[in-house]
Amino acid sequence: MDASADLLINALISGLLLGGFYAAVSVGVAISFGMLDIVNIAHPAVILLGSYVAFIGNTVFGIDPILATVITLPVFYLLGMVAYQVYYVAFERRDDQSLRGLSFFFGILFIAEVGLILSFGVDYRSVQAWYVSGNLNLGIIELPWRLLVPFLLGMAMVVGLQLYLSRTFIGRAIQAVAQDQQALRLMAANPTKIKRIAFGLSFATAALGGAALIIIQPVEPSIGREYIGRVFAICVLGGLGSFPGMMIAAVTLGIVENLTATFFGPSWAPAVAFGVLLVTLAVRPSGILGR
Amino acid sequence: MASLVAKDAEREAPRGLGHVAFILVMVAVAAVVFMITRSIGNSYAFFAAYVVVQYMVLGTAWNILGGYTGYVNFGVTAFFAIGAYSTVVLHKLTPWMPLPAMILIGGVMAALVGLGTGYLTLRLRGVFFSIATLALAVVVQTLITNWDFVGGARGAYVMRPRIAPLIGGDYIQYLFLVMLGLCVIALATARAIERSALGYGFAAIRDDEAAAEASGVPTLGLKLIATALSGGFMGMAGAPLPYYVTYLDPSSGFSLNYAVNAIAMPLIGGTSSWLGPIVGAILVGGLQEYIRVTISSAVNVLVAGVLMVAFVILAPQGIVGLFQRKKR
Amino acid sequence: MTALLHVEKVGKRFGGFVALQDIDLEVQPGERLGLIGPNGSGKSTLVNCICGTLRNEQGSVSFGGAAMDGLTAHQRTRLGLARSFQLPRPFGSLTLAENLRIPILYAVNARGERTLSGAAIDARCLELLGQVGLADKARQMPRDLTQIEMRKLELARAMAADPKLLISDEAMAGLSHAEVDEILALLIRLNGQGVTVIMIEHIMRAVMAFSQRLAVLVAGRKIADGDPKAVVREPEVVRAYLGE
Numbered sequence: 001m002d003a004s005a006d007l008l009i010n011a012l013i014s015g016l017l018l019g020g021f022y023a024a025v026s027v028g029v030a031i032s033f034g035m036l037d038i039v040n041i042a043h044p045a046v047i048l049l050g051s052y053v054a055f056i057g058n059t060v061f062g063i064d065p066i067l068a069t070v071i072t073l074p075v076f077y078l079l080g081m082v083a084y085q086v087y088y089v090a091f092e093r094r095d096d097q098s099l100r101g102l103s104f105f106f107g108i109l110f111i112a113e114v115g116l117i118l119s120f121g122v123d124y125r126s127v128q129a130w131y132v133s134g135n136l137n138l139g140i141i142e143l144p145w146r147l148l149v150p151f152l153l154g155m156a157m158v159v160g161l162q163l164y165l166s167r168t169f170i171g172r173a174i175q176a177v178a179q180d181q182q183a184l185r186l187m188a189a190n191p192t193k194i195k196r197i198a199f200g201l202s203f204a205t206a207a208l209g210g211a212a213l214i215i216i217q218p219v220e221p222s223i224g225r226e227y228i229g230r231v232f233a234i235c236v237l238g239g240l241g242s243f244p245g246m247m248i249a250a251v252t253l254g255i256v257e258n259l260t261a262t263f264f265g266p267s268w269a270p271a272v273a274f275g276v277l278l279v280t281l282a283v284r285p286s287g288i289l290g291r
Numbered sequence: 292m293a294s295l296v297a298k299d300a301e302r303e304a305p306r307g308l309g310h311v312a313f314i315l316v317m318v319a320v321a322a323v324v325f326m327i328t329r330s331i332g333n334s335y336a337f338f339a340a341y342v343v344v345q346y347m348v349l350g351t352a353w354n355i356l357g358g359y360t361g362y363v364n365f366g367v368t369a370f371f372a373i374g375a376y377s378t379v380v381l382h383k384l385t386p387w388m389p390l391p392a393m394i395l396i397g398g399v400m401a402a403l404v405g406l407g408t409g410y411l412t413l414r415l416r417g418v419f420f421s422i423a424t425l426a427l428a429v430v431v432q433t434l435i436t437n438w439d440f441v442g443g444a445r446g447a448y449v450m451r452p453r454i455a456p457l458i459g460g461d462y463i464q465y466l467f468l469v470m471l472g473l474c475v476i477a478l479a480t481a482r483a484i485e486r487s488a489l490g491y492g493f494a495a496i497r498d499d500e501a502a503a504e505a506s507g508v509p510t511l512g513l514k515l516i517a518t519a520l521s522g523g524f525m526g527m528a529g530a531p532l533p534y535y536v537t538y539l540d541p542s543s544g545f546s547l548n549y550a551v552n553a554i555a556m557p558l559i560g561g562t563s564s565w566l567g568p569i570v571g572a573i574l575v576g577g578l579q580e581y582i583r584v585t586i587s588s589a590v591n592v593l594v595a596g597v598l599m600v601a602f603v604i605l606a607p608q609g610i611v612g613l614f615q616r617k618k619r
Numbered sequence: 620m621t622a623l624l625h626v627e628k629v630g631k632r633f634g635g636f637v638a639l640q641d642i643d644l645e646v647q648p649g650e651r652l653g654l655i656g657p658n659g660s661g662k663s664t665l666v667n668c669i670c671g672t673l674r675n676e677q678g679s680v681s682f683g684g685a686a687m688d689g690l691t692a693h694q695r696t697r698l699g700l701a702r703s704f705q706l707p708r709p710f711g712s713l714t715l716a717e718n719l720r721i722p723i724l725y726a727v728n729a730r731g732e733r734t735l736s737g738a739a740i741d742a743r744c745l746e747l748l749g750q751v752g753l754a755d756k757a758r759q760m761p762r763d764l765t766q767i768e769m770r771k772l773e774l775a776r777a778m779a780a781d782p783k784l785l786i787s788d789e790a791m792a793g794l795s796h797a798e799v800d801e802i803l804a805l806l807i808r809l810n811g812q813g814v815t816v817i818m819i820e821h822i823m824r825a826v827m828a829f830s831q832r833l834a835v836l837v838a839g840r841k842i843a844d845g846d847p848k849a850v851v852r853e854p855e856v857v858r859a860y861l862g863e
Contacts, residue, residue, distance in 0.1 A: 039418045041365070041425060090604040098417050100603040102363045103558055107600035110551045114593050225547070229426035236419070267437050267444070274430035281419055282411040488724040491713075495721045498710035501672060504692035505702055507726030507780060511691075563712070 007262055013141060015258035019251030020151030021216055023158050025209035025227060026234040026250055027243070028202035031161075033232070034241025035174055036195050036202075038087065038097070042105040043231060044224035045112035046203055050076070050210020051125075051219045052116060058127040065127040066153065069211040073204045080203025081196045083108075088192055109224070116221035124218035132215060150212035154250075157205060162243050174198040175241070226270050233277035239287025248288060252276075314479045321471040328467065329460075337463040341535060343576035344470045345528055349549065350556035350568030351477045352524030355484065356517045357554070358562030361497035362417050366408075366424030367550040369431040370401040370522045374529030375544050377401075379441045382449050382533065389456075390469055394530040401526020402519040404431075409518035413511060432545040446540025449533040466531050477524050481565040484520075493517060525553070548592050552576075555599035561609025570610050621684055623648045623815050624669070624700075624784055630677030631664055638664045639839045642678070646784065646817060651810050653830030653847065654819045657859060661839040662819050663705060666788050670702050671695045683783065696726050701782035705789045707769040709761035715772060716744040716757040719779040726780035744779070751775045751805060767798045774805060784815045791822050799825050827851075835859070 025047055032040045050069050057068025069076075091101035126132070131145035165171035173194045176184055184191050213219060213227075234253055238245035253276055261269045280287065308316065328336050349367065356362050364370075374397030381393045404427075412423045436444045455465030484490045492513045495503035500510050533539045552575065560571025575595050583591040606613055626644040630637070639661045646652050656662050667673040669680055671692035679688045687695055701722075710718050720740055728734050735743055748754045751771035756764070761772060770790050777785055787806060791799045803825050810816045820826045826833065826847070833847040837859040843850045850856060 039422070041422070086604065094607070096607060099357065099361050099363055099562070100558070100607055102365075102418065102421055103554055104600060104603050106363075106365060106554065107551070107596045107603070110547060110596040111593065111600065113547065114589070114596065118589055118593075222547075226429060228422075229429050232422045233426070236422075265437075268433060271430040271433040274426040274433075277426050278408075278411055278423060281415060281423060285415050285419065488728075491717065491721055491724055494713055494717075495710050495725075498712050499708045501692075502704065502708040502710065502776075503721065504672070505670065505696055505704070506722040506776060507693045507696040507729055508721060509691070509693050509725070 008259075009141070011258040011262040012255055013143070014147055015255030016251055017143070017147035017151040017254070018216075018258060019247075019254030020154040021147070021212050022154070022230060022234055022250035022254055023247055024150060024154030024212045025206070026231040026238075026246055027154075027158055027161060028205035028209065029231045029235045030238070030241060030243060030246045031174070031198055031205070032202040033235055034246075036177060036198055038084075038092075038195075038199065039102055040083075040105050040199075040202070041102065041228055041232075042108040042112065043202070043206055044227040045109045046076070046079075046206035047210040047213060047227060048116060048219060048221065048224040049112065050207035051214040052120060052210070053207065054127055054211040054214050055120075055125045055219075058129070064129055065214060066149075066208075066211045069207045073207060076203045076207040077200040080200035083203065084196045084199035087199075088195070109228075113221050113224060120221065122220055122222075124220050125214070126218035127214050129215070146215055150216050153208065153212050157208060158243055158247060161201075161205070165243075170194065170197060174201075226273075229270070229273040229277060233273040233280070236285070237276060237280045237287055242287070245287055310479065310483055313482060314475065317475045317478060321475050325468060325471060329464065334461050334463050337461070337467045338535075339580050341463070341467045341470055342580070343572055344467070344474050346552050346556055346576050347474050347569055347572040348470065348477045348528040349525060349553035350560070350572050351474075351481050351565065352521050352528065353553045354557040354562055354565075354568045355481055355524070356521035358557050358567065359484065359490065359493035359497065360514060360517045362413070362514065362517070363421040363554075364424045364518075364521060365421055365550060365554070366427040366431075367525055367553040368545045368547065369424070369428040370405060370525035371529035371532075371549050371553075372431060372435065372541075372544045373401045373404055374398065374526030375532040375539060376435055376441050377526070378530045378533045379447050379449060379539060383440070390465070390531060390534070394469070394473065394527045397530030398523040398527035401529070402523030405518040405522025406515060409515050413514045413518065428545060428550070432541050435544070436541045442540065444541060446538055446543075447533070448538050449536075451534050451537050462534070466535055469531060470528075473524075473527055477527075478565055478569070480520070480524075481568075485565060489513070489516070548595075551592075551599070552579075552595045555595040555602075557609070558599055559602045559609055561611030561613075563608070564611060567609050567611045574610070622646060623650075623683060624817075625681045626665075626669065626678070627680075628678035629665070629668055629675045629680065631661075631668055631673065631675045637839055639668065639675070642836075642839075642841055644834060644841065644844070646815060648783075648815055649810070649813060650815055651807075651829055651831045652815075652817045653826040653833040654817055654836065655821070655823075655826055655833065656836035660836040662836055663788060664839075665836065666702060666786050666819065669786065670700060693725070696722070696780055696782075697730050699730075699781070699783035700786075701726075701777040701780045701784070702786040703770075703773040703777045703788055703790055705792070707761075707773040709764075709769065709772055709776075711761055714758050714760060715748060715753060715764075716741065718761065718772060718776055719744040719747050722776060722780035730781075747775045747779050750778070750808075767794055767801070770794070770802060771805070774802070778809065778814075782814060784817065785809065786817045786819070788819045789821065790818075791820055791825055803829060823851075 029043050032038045053072050054065035054068045057063050058065045091097050131149045135142040135144050136148060165175055173184055173189045177191050177194045234246055234249045238249035253273060257269045257272045260272050328340050353364060353367060356364050377397040377400045378393045381388055408423055408427055412420045435441060441447050451462050455462045458464060492508045495508050496510050496513060503510050556571030556575050557568040559575060561567030575598060579591045579594050582594060602609060622645040624646040626642055629639055629642040631639040642665060654662055668675040671690055679686055681687060682698055682700055723735055723740050723743060745754055745757055748757050751774060753768060753771055764772060774790060791802050799822055806816055806818060818829050830847045833850045834841055835843040835850060835856050842855050843853050
């Protein structure tokens with residue numbers, strides 16, 4: 001096979017897998033931004049927190065990195081609920097989301113980053129597990145487990161959340177909460193409580209996304225920032241709050257980034273998300289599946 | 292909102308100092324600050340004071356867009372670094388060019404980037420602009436990292452002239468003087484905006500954009516003016532940086548500290564008037580220098596973040612707002 | 620006599636939902652027009668299309684003989700078209716007087732027919748606040764106002780733009796009997812000063828007292844337009860309001 005065609009196919013496949021991982025880190029923003037209309041730019045900081053939990057669980061207690069974050073999911077869920085409560089009391093109730101609410105999350109992002117630097121230093125950290133190295137051989141193509149496992153994790157999260165949101169009472173209430181608070185009150189559901197639950201969920205997904213992240217690549221405290229552009233580009237491109245749109249956007253970004261890295265060099269990859277974001281905002285702010 | 296009632300009184304009754312008088316007072320204050328710093332007699336004082344004044348300019352610049360129109364720019368580092376790297380380029384191409392001219396060019400470059408980003412995203416809800424500016428910081432950093440002419444990821448060395456032009460002495464004295472001058476210009480601009488029709492238009496946008504349009508305010512145009520002015524001043528604040536640090540690489544030029552400080556200082560000082568960013572910069576900048584010397588430089592960067600979060604939750608009007616409420 | 624406002628075949632969709640369809644409407648200079656219709660009939664959408672807050676996909680709107688299609692909201696305000704919002708939208712961080720200063724600076728001064736400055740602006744703000752009975756609150760903030768005061772501020776701000784046509788969007792909803800009369804008197808007084816007024820309202824007593832002509836929107840279509848007393852007796856209008 002021609003060398004560049006080979007490169008292309010590999011870039012496409014690993015881009016697809018990367019897209020599944022991007023869905024895992026973005027699904028929380030699809031909930032908080034897309035459904036609750038809360039612009040939590042500190043979301044990547046929570047993802048990194050998840051990565052470091054996986055790191056500690058793995059290196060200190062010797063357990064599987066994904067299992068380590070699964071065990072701590074209730075903590076992340078509670079953390080999210082607390083974060084929403086603070087946000088609600090300090091900003092949403094005062095109708096001051098756009099200036100001070102945004103700055104609040106920005107401050108949290110920064111504090112988390114510096115806190116991680118103070119605790120773990122600026123060295124790259126990674127985890128040990130059977131799927132961190134090695135490939136799954138499928139005839140001509142080889143799929144690295146390191147990408148396949150996060151991909152599967154991302155898929156499972158998106159499908160699971162989609163079922164939860166469409167099949168349960170609270171799930172449906174979460175989808176309605178941004179659009180119609182009045183209707184929600186008529187259904188005897190307290191919008192603040194619904195949002196608190198949803199925000200807790202968003203934090204929990206970030207923790208799982210963090211486990212996926214540290215499986216894919218070693219992490220250090222400042223890489224969270226690279227994911228701000230990515231997760232928001234994906235959510236905006238996907239049309240806010242739409243999971244199918246988000247999946248398409250995540251895979252698109254994964255493939256475009258991978259092609260960029262393959263043909264122009266990996267140092268250009270971070271700019272791709274921004275390009276996608278700006279073009280989307282300028283040309284089609286309602287996203288690919290938007291009307 | 293007591294602060295704004297007070298400001299209104301100031302606007303309508305005796306309008307306080309006229310623009311020219313204000314600039315003269317500011318120049319006098321800057322001169323006194325410079326003489327005091329010089330009397331300390333070591334260059335550390337200049338290095339420390341430069342940082343604080345640089346943050347005054349950055350904070351004031353951020354506040355022109357953030358405080359007056361309510362649009363949050365998280366991409367401070369992008370604009371700041373555009374100014375800094377424009378000086379790196381000019382230093383290589385036209386080393387004879389005087390620093391103020393480089394500053395002006397850096398400012399224009401940053402203003403143009405602000406205009407472009409704003410033009411693409413300011414028609415949408417404010418949060419989209421904020422998200423775009425966050426991503427802007429990443430993309431500008433990527434571009435610079437891949438640009439070998441300015442040193443790429445390795446960074447660039449910029450030789451600082453030994454002797455300051457005009458005033459003599461160490462070059463850092465000249466850098467400080469230039470930054471003080473820039474600060475006076477930024478403050479005079481911010482204060483003039485507050486008292487002009489432009490300032491009222493900005494306030495209307497901040498409060499309710501649809502109502503502003505219905506009242507005849509050309510909201511997109513005004514937002515673009517604010518973005519360009521704000522970005523321009525950030526670029527100008529960054530332009531002297533290469534001479535200050537003498538070695539500039541993307542990770543230091545794009546340090547998140549710049550963005551956090553530039554946002555934290557107005558929010559802590561108070562966003563409704565030109566005084567807020569100054570109060571915030573003196574307080575936070577001073578505290579940071581103190582902690583850097585006495586505790587550690589790792590803790591010192593936390594200060595701005597923690598104070599900012601505390602202020603936006605507990606004292607959204609900032610220090611100036613608290614003070615004016617008490618006065619009333 | 621040429622119409623001041625001429626709405627021709629205006630249509631507006633939101634996705635698959637047709638909010639307005641083939642709306643024709645003419646308003647003569649100095650006229651008092653009432654516009655009624657059940658909730659969701661497209662009244663506010665029509666106002667938004669006339670004022671440029673929304674873009675109508677079909678049809679055109681002209682004002683004072685000139686087409687306004689493609690003009691932004693602030694450009695239309697500068698041409699002399701002012702509106703009040705259904706839910707008052709004051710500038711919350713500005714005093715009442717400063718609230719009125721915005722349209723004076725950006726609509727009146729920008730129009731260029733006359734330019735007010737300094738003391739003249741302050742005097743004009745006070746005069747306008749006086750007309751709506753809020754002169755003594757000039758230095759207060761909008762959040763200190765009662766519901767009716769908020770509506771009055773909303774109308775005063777629209778008036779501050781020196782409009783030829785004022786569109787009052789449900790300025791009376793939720794007000795008491797006496798308060799409705801107050802706003803009603805205010806609007807009739809404005810009309811007496813030569814301002815053409817479109818009043819959108821649910822309170823039929825006020826609409827009937829105010830309107831020289833009445834137009835009815837139902838489900839995005841205009842089903843009646845004419846003498847108020849005749850219009851409210853038309854079978855189609857009765858059906859829309861009372862059901863079959």
